Amino acid sequence: MTSGDVAREAGVSRATVSYVLNDTPHQKIAEATRRRVWDAAARLGYAPSAAARALRTGRSDIVLGVLPDWPIQHVLGRLIQLLTNAFAEHELTFLVHSSAQPARPLREVWRALTPAAVLALNEFPEAEADAMRTAGIEVVMTMHGSARGDVRFPPVSGERGDVRSPLVSEEPIGATQARHLVDSHRRIGYAYPDLPRLDVLAQPRLDGVRRVCAERGLPEPDVRTVPLELNGAVAAVKSWLAADPPVTGICAFNDDIAMAVLMALQSLGLRAPHDLAVIGVDDIPSSALLRPSLTTVVRDTETLARSLARRVVDALDQKELPADPIEDPLRVQVRDSA
Structure with missing residues (x-):
């Protein structure tokens, strides 16, 4: 199924289909026409090509989340869910790869996906970050650890050398x-x-x-x-x-x-x-x-997830990033044990 099929079904041009489905700004298209295009796409089961979108924008819509070999329980599972939602608000797809053995080597995964960015929960070897940069993945961020070898463009404000503060401080x-x-x-x-x-x-x-x-x-x-x-x-x-x-x-x-x-x-x-x-x-x-x-x-896991997604998106947009870790609101739930 192609955009031409949608155009014929909706009785509009292929350009109009492209403008509507990609939500192209500054295009004056009547709301009734937009609805007709979306209805036609739904009837035909058409979805815009991710490869074509990558060619148009110059990057994929994938953010690769790299999990260390940690137990995936309630807290980590909720963070993954909220990160998925937060990136979706920026039209990005959050895909997770666990490093727990015997998983495929990380290098094979990012080479196959060519993500727009990599968000790792823990630091990984500097050589891996360098290889990602060489392959054109410009944004590599680490939530925890010393973050040596992180690649973030443009440079983070206030940072010197190769050692960067983690995105989240524990x-x-x-x-x-x-x-x-x-x-x-x-x-x-x-x-x-x-x-x-x-x-x-x-x-x-x-x-x-x-x-x-x-x-x-x-x-x-x-x-x-x-x-x-x-x-x-x-x-x-x-x-x-x-x-x-x-x-x-x-x-x-x-x-x-x-x-x-x-x-x-x-x-x-x-x-x-x-x-x-x-x-x-x-x-x-x-x-x-x-x-x-x-x-x-x-x-506040939801605020944390949204802040992480915003930091990645700002880096993709070449904005200057703050040096400080992301603000992480905390509170004490007082019960009986203390």
């Missing part, structure tokens, strides 16, 4: 958790995940807790690895309670880790917040169903 999350606890607790613990591949998220969150403790004159946070397994979580809780002075408030990497801490307390015949206050991150649906219900840091 440090404020840990700082928000700690601020919620420091007024009532003189010793803070941090529940660290037992998956090393999550260090790029966990380490800056821990840095935020450390910063607030230092600002308030508190000791360094007592960091314990907490697996999603009861015996390991119990061991961590016992260590916190046996510390000198004992830890009385826990900042957990996320809600899953916080739940493990709460289950460990329960198995020891203890309860939060009386014996150990606990605050998580993400506000996953089950956090409100626990007893005690979980206090947690809530991220």
Whole structure:
């Protein structure tokens, strides 16, 4: 099916079909004619060619999202959904590739797709970014990590050299958790995940807790690895309670880790917040169903997704980009655990 078929069905020229379906600006076409073209295209099952659109605009409409080998659970799944919607508002298609083995190598994927931009959740080798640039992919952005080797045109305002700030900073999350606890607790613990591949998220969150403790004159946070397994979580809780002075408030990497801490307390015949206050991150649906219900840091994922899409679109349009990370509104959902 071609645009000529649509033109014959609607009784208009092929140029009119092109103007209507591509929403070409500055064309005075009657609303009735536009409706006739859209109705004809729908009846015939016609959709404009992505290849032709790429030739016309000089770039594809694909933004390739590169996922590291992270668990794809509620929070990451929601971010992917909202990024898909946010890019669609800019007439871009967000396609996701997971790096979890045995997936196809990333290089094979972007060479096959020739995307307009690449948005990676975690940093990848500098050589990969250089290869993308050589192939004509001008916008390569990294949400987390040091972002060495990111390619962004034009250059980001205020940046020097090859090391660029990540698009999203996790440090404020840990700082928000700690601020919620420091007024009532003189010793803070941090529940660290037992998956090393999550260090790029966990380490800056821990840095935020450390910063607030230092600002308030508190000791360094007592960091314990907490697996999603009861015996390991119990061991961590016992260590916190046996510390000198004992830890009385826990900042957990996320809600899953916080739940493990709460289950460990329960198995020891203890309860939060009386014996150990606990605050998580993400506000996953089950956090409100626990007893005690979980206090947690809530991220405005929809605003974050829209801001990420806007940053990519601005880079594609050759606009100067700010050096600072994207503003990430946070709030504490206060419940019973802290």
